[in-house]
């Protein structure tokens with residue numbers, strides 16, 4: 488696969504992290520896609536082209552496709568608020584689930600959670 492050189496440059500400049508959620512994105516030149524398909528690196532326009540943003544340096548960032556799709560035409564402040572609320576909510580749900588599983592395991596007396604915890608966020 489031939490990667491867009493602008494994307495490769497942005498990805499390097501950002502230390503391989505998505506501009507919005509901060510997750511590590513794999514090398515855009517990799518032949519095989521990421522295990523988590525939402526981590527696929529893309530170019531996003533901070534001010535969307537549909538809102539009059541231009542396709543120039545300074546309006547382009549490397550963002551995971553998960554963020555890119557969610558952001559759509561939203562302005563960046565609204566989007567980041569929504570994105571982080573969603574991530575914090577998912578983290579909280581995970582912690583609640585883990586503590587419930589651990590309580591259930593303690594109640595059974597085997598000391599093991601019912602299922603293997605996943606570190607997904």
Ligand SMILES: [Zn+2]
Nearest residue numbers: 505508551554
């Ligand atoms: Zn992201």
